[in-house]
Amino acid sequence: MTSFSTPDPYTYHNGFNSHFESESIPNSLPVACNSPQKPPLGLYAEKLSGSAFTAPRHSNKQTWLYRILPSASHIPFTLQTSTRSFSTEKLTPLPNQLRWDPFDINKSATFLTGLQLVAGAGDIPTKNGIGIYIYSCGQSMPETEAFYSADGDMLIVPQEGDLDVRTELGRIYVRPSEILVIPRGIRYNVALPTGQARGYILESFTPQHFELPELGPIGSNGLANPRDFQIPKADYVDSQETHTVITKFAGAFYEAKQNHSPFDVVSWHGNYYPFKYDLGRFNTIGTISYDHPDPSIFTVLTVPSSLPGTAIADFVVFPPRWLVGENTFRPPWYHRNCMSEFMGLIKGGYDAKASGFNPGGASLHNVMAGHGPDAETAEKASECPLNPAKVGEGSLAFMFESVFMVGVTDWGVQKCGKVQEDYNVESWTGVKRRFEVPKKE
Ligand SMILES: O=C(O)Cc1cc(O)ccc1O
Numbered sequence: 042m043t044s045f046s047t048p049d050p051y052t053y054h055n056g057f058n059s060h061f062e063s064e065s066i067p068n069s070l071p072v073a074c075n076s077p078q079k080p081p082l083g084l085y086a087e088k089l090s091g092s093a094f095t096a097p098r099h100s101n102k103q104t105w106l107y108r109i110l111p112s113a114s115h116i117p118f119t120l121q122t123s124t125r126s127f128s129t130e131k132l133t134p135l136p137n138q139l140r141w142d143p144f145d146i147n148k149s150a151t152f153l154t155g156l157q158l159v160a161g162a163g164d165i166p167t168k169n170g171i172g173i174y175i176y177s178c179g180q181s182m183p184e185t186e187a188f189y190s191a192d193g194d195m196l197i198v199p200q201e202g203d204l205d206v207r208t209e210l211g212r213i214y215v216r217p218s219e220i221l222v223i224p225r226g227i228r229y230n231v232a233l234p235t236g237q238a239r240g241y242i243l244e245s246f247t248p249q250h251f252e253l254p255e256l257g258p259i260g261s262n263g264l265a266n267p268r269d270f271q272i273p274k275a276d277y278v279d280s281q282e283t284h285t286v287i288t289k290f291a292g293a294f295y296e297a298k299q300n301h302s303p304f305d306v307v308s309w310h311g312n313y314y315p316f317k318y319d320l321g322r323f324n325t326i327g328t329i330s331y332d333h334p335d336p337s338i339f340t341v342l343t344v345p346s347s348l349p350g351t352a353i354a355d356f357v358v359f360p361p362r363w364l365v366g367e368n369t370f371r372p373p374w375y376h377r378n379c380m381s382e383f384m385g386l387i388k389g390g391y392d393a394k395a396s397g398f399n400p401g402g403a404s405l406h407n408v409m410a411g412h413g414p415d416a417e418t419a420e421k422a423s424e425c426p427l428n429p430a431k432v433g434e435g436s437l438a439f440m441f442e443s444v445f446m447v448g449v450t451d452w453g454v455q456k457c458g459k460v461q462e463d464y465n466v467e468s469w470t471g472v473k474r475r476f477e478v479p480k481k482e
């Protein structure tokens with residue numbers, strides 16, 4: 042478990058994918074029916090579907106909300122005047138390895154106004170693809186503002202600063218080393234209790250959601266365990282002030298006014314909800330004999346595609362761990378992957394890179410881009426004694442790995458001003474030749 046410097050002020054329900062009942066006022070949930078003629082306390086029943094009505098039971102997701110007014114009670118949405126658009130139409134897929142210095146923190150922005158699309162793939166209206174974002178901000182969102190993405194489920198990875206998140210289903214507090222998943226459609230507001238904040242977001246545009254990976258021969262425990270996922274408890278706001286609901290809809294931003302709080306859900310029951318997870322609880326598994334295993338052993342959550350074993354996106358972490366492999370080149374091998382690999386660093390360093398990959402920065406190794414340890418790391422790892430060694434102490438790197446060829450935005454290549462022009466040259470052109478043809482007798 043991570044030891045955090047700020048305490049979490051909230052309590053949670055525990056258990057990935059479980060059905061929960063949550064009441065902020067006792068007896069505010071109807072018993073044995075979802076939509077009675079008169080729900081308790083004069084509330085309105087509203088169903089929030091996270092899957093098609095007819096999805097198989099194991100993947101069917103929905104939550105019944107009991108709220109002061111239905112979400113439909115608002116003035117129509119209008120396109121926001123800012124020209125910001127996060128559609129995937131203008132992305133440029135690049136074959137070169139890319140690396141970014143830590144992204145600047147936009148202190149005058151909120152979580153929402155400071156959001157930037159770096160890379161992505163696919164097509165939002167047909168629900169196919171991913172978006173990769175950086176958020177950076179120094180201001181809390183106004184209390185009367187709520188955001189939801191109609192485009193997909195967002196996995197938020199804080200790198201700096203805590204986020205105090207009010208969601209329709211209750212409040213969640215997340216700190217660097219924890220992650221937060223907000224499924225499609227759920228409204229939320231982000232306050233910054235510790236000041237400026239920065240982090241990464243992976244959005245999946247698919248109808249599939251983030252799931253725990255199969256454990257196969259690992260057995261019934263290991264990696265991220267279901268009980269460690271924390272779900273907010275119902276907590277409502279009763280206000281008749283004017284509120285603004287902002288949506289990202291097919292990459293464009295729209296807003297609508299309403300005279301009630303979007304957070305007026307008094308109670309709920311179901312299995313479609315936001316959740317958080319402390320990455321320090323990850324049960325890391327590795328070799329105890331030889332060779333470097335595939336990084337799939339570090340998968341926290343996966344969004345499966347319809348092709349078995351092939352992810353729309355995996356969220357993978359590289360926690361502190363013991364390396365004991367005998368006769369083994371211990372860092373990641375040199376490789377080319379049919380999947381794309383976007384990496385970020387929450388803290389510390391990463392064992393495949395001696396320098397240049399820093400907290401708050403990122404790298405992208407696209408489909409079939411050759412990569413692996415930089416020259417210095419490779420040299421050391423080929424020569425060092427193979428005693429048991431702890432790597433990654435105080436560090437936390439992660440990867441969004443995707444079946445998609447990922448394109449980069451103008452902001453990602455140009456405007457952010459953080460691309461390291463000589464990443465490739467500095468990392469790998471110094472890798473030494475070692476080849477020796479055997480001498481003829
Ligand atoms: O490229 C990377 O650094 C990520 C990675 C790590 C690892 O241990 C094996 C394969 C892999 O792509």
Ligand SMILES: [Fe+2]
Binds near residue numbers: 376406412
């Ligand atoms: Fe890799």
